Amino acid sequence: MHKLSCSSYEELVSRFSLEVPEKYNFAFDDLDRLADATVDGSGNPLALVHVDDDGTRRDYTFSWLKDASSRLANVLKTQGLRKGDRVMLVLYRRVEFWVAMLACHKVGAVPVPSPSQLTPKDIIFRVNRANIRAMIVEDSITDRVEASRPECPSLTCLVEVGGTSRPDSRPDSRPDSRPDGWLDYETAVADASPVFPKPQGDALAGGSDPLLIFFSSGTTGMPKMVEHTHTYPLGHYMTGAYWHDLEEGDLHLTLADTGWGKAVWGKFYGQWLAGASVFVWDFRGKFEPARLLEQLAEHKVTSFCAPPTVYRFLVREDLAKYDLSALRHCTTAGELLNDSVFLAWKKQTGLPIYEGYGQTETTLQICTLPTMEPKPGSIGRAAPGWDIVLRDMAGRICPPGEEGEICVRVSEKTPVGLFTGYMEDPEKTASVMLNGYYHTGDKAWVDEDGYFWFLGRVDDLIKSSGYRIGPFEVESALVSHEAVVEAAVTGVPDDLRGQIVKATVVLSAGFTPSPELTKTLQDHVKKVTAPYKYPRIVDYVAELPKTISGKIRRVEIRQRDEEAAKK
Template sequence: MKKIVSASYEDFCRDFTLNVPANFNFAFDVLDRLASERGDDVAVVHVDDAGVRRDYTFGWLHGQSCRMANALKQRGLRKGDRVMLILYRSIEFWVSMLALHRLGAVPVPSPAQLMPKDIVFRVNRANIRGMIVESSLTGRIEEARPQTETLDVLVQSGKGCLPAGWSDFHDMVQQASADFPRPAAPAENAGGDDPLLIFFSSGTTGMPKMVEHNHLYPLGHYMTGAYWHDLEPGDLHLTLADTGWGKALWGKFYGQWMAGAAVFVYDFRGKFVPAELLRIMAENRITTFCAPPTVYRFLVREDLSQYDLSCLRHCTTAGELLNESVYADWLAATGLPIYEGYGQTETTLQVATFRNMQPKPGSIGRPVPGWDVVLMDAGGNMCPAGEEGEICVRVAEGAPVGLFKGYLDEPEKTASVMFDGYYHTGDKAWMDEDGYLWFLGRVDDLIKSSGYRIGPFEVESALVSHPAVIEAAVTGVPDPLRGQAVKATVVLAGGYEAGEALTKELQNHVKKVTAPYKYPRIIDYVDELPKTISGKIKRAEIRQRDEQA
């Protein structure tokens, strides 16, 4: 695909088209072509926890993934079989994903934080047949195995004792053939609308759902890489995400290669250290960068003048609201604006700020070309500018490329979000006069206080702009006069002490930063916020605790 250059957002929407080949399969149609045309070019730059850098080419990935596909086929895996991957950010993740795409088997990327009970639930829920796991996690799988029903192909990567019944990743690859032609038989040839992968949702409001995507999903991320990340051939892109979550495939896999760039992987295993990330970015001359706003908040607290970020030319963020003060601090230190975006596990990029748009700090941007995004009220009516509504995607005339197939084995849950010709995201926003969307939060998270409807993100954004606050979660608590009162649950930065004086200071700060009626009348100080294993705040759990109290 040839990247177009548009002077305005309107021109971009008019000119952009996405070519969708018949029976598209990323491994055969993209990776193999890159290996043929640019086999010696670097595809992945990997820096491990010890700081050792290794460069992997497209040709190397082609050979290794063909070998792994053959090895897995020899062990009985076939098209449609589901395989859980727990591989941190090791290069084996990329090899395994491509191998499974070739086989038509269905990867289930999973985070390393899963405990045995989580593994039992997911394996049995998804009828998972295979596991490819980093050796430090094998013990958890072994603990879970007696309670699972379908596992029979077990692969361990890395050093460590190999339990009975397991195969060694590197032995498998070394012994297998590097020739894996595209299958001709329909029973083996996967592509198009066939299942590509399954994500388990974060489970912020209940048990995780199985989000199923088809083989067109990677094509949806061409927009992510080429236009939102603004990638060009020769770029080295870093998205700070773990491979257990969908964001890794947004920024570490499909769209970046289709745009001609290489992927940078920082495989740190311990606690996130902002100064160390900045050093890695400077030493490896990162050109484009994507991270959640929380990471930017930590980075701007460092002395950025001590790091050579001169190669960095484009920055993006998603996952939560970007605080305006962080935007301003980053811009002042680097000269670079931060371009926001919005999507879900169920989608690719839906709304974004692109290079041909003026960023508005705090706005997620405008609808992505190809995504017919509207705001609707509870009655199914379109919302005018300035009025809040649910973010919905029109699908009556066909789903956009990148929208999920549905919640696997849960047709009633799929029907609860896919009806009347629209996909209902469950997220609320409002649109300004220029067509920019401003995210408010999940429908269930909105607070109704004294006739006002208050989104938690805007209050949280105001709170974290104060130097005392590292993280904040805003919820509503029952109030006899107001219906609900705004409550903030706050994690403090070092050197600050909870107390009445600080509470007053934070309340006054919020009144100055945003509309005064939104200030938190209650502030609760905690050591950490309840979160899902993907790091999303569980506001529902905070509300439940408050109701019980």
């Protein structure tokens, strides 16, 4: 692919297009191409820089990944896996995650990236819901899988990574041998061929065939299965080449665990399609901002993406202590970035932060690109290739300044990267694919310049005294105060106003709940945003209820309040 050089957003929109080859398969058509290009010196040989929790760095080339994924593909094929079989991966940020994903693409199996926090109950639900045939997991997960096996009859292939036979096995590895029925990854791939010929005819997975499945994080209910096809990686070319602004030779870090969709947004397809290398920091345990800054400085990361919460922690550090001179581009997504963090980061690094918006069901839908002037708090404009409109409850398209649901027009053309639907849930799929639009379930408004301003999930909006208040606006105002680490804003029933705003707050170290602090936070919100949005109730908690992907479960807070009101 050739990255366009455009002087404006409008020029990029008019010139950008994606060519989708017939039966496209990323592993064969691009990974192998990148590997072969290094033979004649025409491409960037470095695919991935991997740093363990202990600081050990290992560099991996595209050629190495091609051979390693072919070895594992041969192992999986020998184990009876075929096109369409589903494989759950629980591998943290180990390099084997990338190998396993590519191996599945070659075999035609469908990987299901999964988080390490899954309990045996979660594993049983997902394995049976998705009819999982195989699991490839780190040895720290093996015992949980074993506890689940009696209730998972579809499992026929189990592969353990990093077990006791591995020379660099982690200190916390199980001292005993692996249970019966498990393959040792290292032993299995060592004896396999590094050549896996591209399948022919119907045996080749590509194009509209299933590529992978994500389980949604389930903020309002049980997780849903989101299916993407083999064209999905091409949709992330916009993510890597334009939003992350990557060129050949760049080193990009997206701070995400491989169990979630954000990993393939920022640690896989789009970055390699742009010619860049992926930086992986496989840290374990509690996130430490100072250690992240050390990684950025030591390894000369050039492009960085993280949630706004991470930037909030980083700007509290003494950034002058770290050599961030190699860093030239910063992006964020997942929640709103408040003005104070944007300005503090830019003041200390000289770099703006470019926001973006998308979902597990999509690739990048809305973004702020390098050719655009960032507006702090705005998620940007519609990504080229995506026809985005806001629609009100009656289905009318909203004019600037009027809030509506973010919808993707699909009546004329389906954008590359949009999911096929919720697997085995036609009713849910039909509820979001209506009248030629995909309904995201998210609310926003758009300004006169075409910039979108995110408000929150449709179900999370608060209706108070005739006003409609988005929780993100109030949360953003609260976390801009030094006393607040995290905040969740919900509506509480009120006889006079319909609903009033409630803030559930986690305090920073050194601050304690008090009526005085509550008044201070309320006054702070009144100054930062419209006064009518201030929280009339402030509840202090040690932690917020979250999904295992880290998303706040406001629905759980509302349910607790409803139960308390009945007593």
